[in-house]
Amino acid sequence: MSKRRPNVVMILTDDHASHAIGAYGSVVNSTPRIDEIARRGVLFRNCFVTNSLCSPSRASILTGTYSHVNGVTTLETPIDASQPTFVSQLKTAGYRTAIVGKWHLGHGPGHDPEGFDYWDVLVGSEGQGEYWDPLFLSAAGERTVEGYATDIITDLALSWLDSLPGDDPWCVLIYHKAPHRPWEPREGSRPRTEAVPLPATFDDDYATRSTSARRAAMRIAEHLALEDLKATPPDGLSYEDAAVWKYQRFMEDYLDCVQAVDENVGRVIDWLDERGSFDDTLLMYASDQGFFLGDHGWFDKRLMYEESLRMPLVLSLPSRVEGGAVHDGIVTNVDWAQTILDAAGVEPVERMQGRSFWGDLVASPSSPPAPGMYYRYWEHDDSSHRAPAHYGYRTRTHKLIYFYNDGLGLPGTGPFTYPPEWELYDLERDPEELHNVYWEPEYAEVRAELTTAMLREQARVGDLPHPSQSAG
Missing domain, CATH: 3.40.720.10 (Alkaline Phosphatase, subunit A)
Incomplete structure (x- = not known):
């Protein structure tokens, strides 16, 4: 060595x-x-x-x-x-x-x-x-x-x-x-002769997701500006075809x-x-x-x-x-x-x-592996993408998300605009995160375990839970 x-x-x-x-x-x-x-x-x-x-x-x-x-x-x-x-x-x-x-x-x-x-x-x-x-x-x-x-x-x-x-x-x-x-x-990029494959979830309808996720202004079909693409689609395209054209x-x-x-x-x-x-x-x-x-x-x-x-x-x-x-x-x-x-x-x-x-x-771990990770997105309802404020906890098998929604910590933000909402995903059964199972009875124990783990991690890193969480 x-x-x-x-x-x-x-x-x-x-x-x-x-x-x-x-x-x-x-x-x-x-x-x-x-x-x-x-x-x-x-x-x-x-x-x-x-x-x-x-x-x-x-x-x-x-x-x-x-x-x-x-x-x-x-x-x-x-x-x-x-x-x-x-x-x-x-x-x-x-x-x-x-x-x-x-x-x-x-x-x-x-x-x-x-x-x-x-x-x-x-x-x-x-x-x-x-x-x-x-x-x-x-x-x-x-x-x-x-x-x-x-x-x-x-x-x-x-x-x-x-x-x-x-x-x-x-x-x-x-x-x-x-x-x-x-x-x-830059000039000299490799020419592309085939269409880029569409993701399997390209047509996701967000059916089981919270309203917080559904209101995010990030859809290629509606929100990707033509000025970013520096091109104009052909006339007469359907909504679906126009979305695919913008993606390509x-x-x-x-x-x-x-x-x-x-x-x-x-x-x-x-x-x-x-x-x-x-x-x-x-x-x-x-x-x-x-x-x-x-x-x-x-x-x-x-x-x-x-x-x-x-x-x-x-x-x-x-x-x-x-x-x-x-x-x-x-x-x-x-x-x-x-x-x-x-x-x-x-x-x-x-x-x-x-x-x-x-x-x-180097085959000499100094501490046990992390059981999960803590996430927090602080911006709320930003002018470009309307993404909601939220935090959550992810393990190897599950993910818990809490949309608290009031923009805590941002200057100039007002009171609640949207109610708090929860999402839970089983990453083993549903790796594409299409099915929010937070309210399903069979996940009650997992839900409780993840909530406790998230609170424990918030305490460890010194980030306070949002006040609305205890009332949700």
Whole structure:
């Protein structure tokens, strides 16, 4: 086993669903270079996000804390960048540190990246950045860089690595905008000669779901804007045919953006291989959350259903971890900070709330496996997608969701607009989550067990149950 402290590369994308990755069995595209990390390392089958939005997820990844602790509960709540992160801990331990690409945690004093020797992040488009000729902000100020963002971000990251003197270990976060909306492929994408298969749940009628879920404005048929697709459907299409046309158009551009990401992942792998650094580098590829790719007729994320909740995560460190492995245990984005620090031999910060799964990978678990995971989506009835506020608890076999619905914690929100509602899914019998069984008598015991487990986990992480829960 290598005694060298590992370098760290985290490649993070935005809205890249695991079912659009070859290693996860995708039927819509191939991702050979991302799959290579899984082949040379570990694929995580049950990695979940604790708040399925870009900014909150990124804050949890950095700080190893839940949204209510790090303060980034919504897209509108910037981070206090002075709080400790796994990056600041690595820097204190002698690592050279950098972040390039999407930050999306606020800008200005107190919100720009801290704990990095070098930072160069996208600004513009409300923090999302642009695909073409993007505007970057660094300690030196703003500048426009000509080209395609996915390529540029990799260029800048590798250039920083090439500039490093000496043998000190380093950590670089390569954070892509892609494949976030608006989906803008670069020139030279592979031509698609066949239609993308429709998801089995594309025509979901939400028959047993709560009104909270049904009112979400995420249906491709009604809510995916033509301006995002940059095309107009042929005249005379029926409602059903127009929905399929929009899906195909959306997926074509989305998958082309993923192709550029995959190629740039390959560039990073090749850079490490050429310098003999691959074996001693903890290389991670992930997305900040999942994404609905026409599943249940939806696009976007936010809701606690599998396609949104599930994060892709593959990692490699051949000097320590055998390749071709699969991790089936439940992990979350809150766990990553402590896991990275554990791999680097650096002590975590006491406030970090996750469980290091590093011991699982080296056959020396430091704690029992997680029995389940806690989720909370804080935004309520947002102007773009009308997604309801909710929280819930997922085990390997079941999922409990509580839509409390009043936007607690959001400035300017009023009293209850909709009543609280519950959903429960049997993931073994119903992996596509089509049948809400919360009120079915045969699930009374499961319902009680999950409610107790969720309350216990809320107490552990310090997040209070909503006042309406005791009355529901």
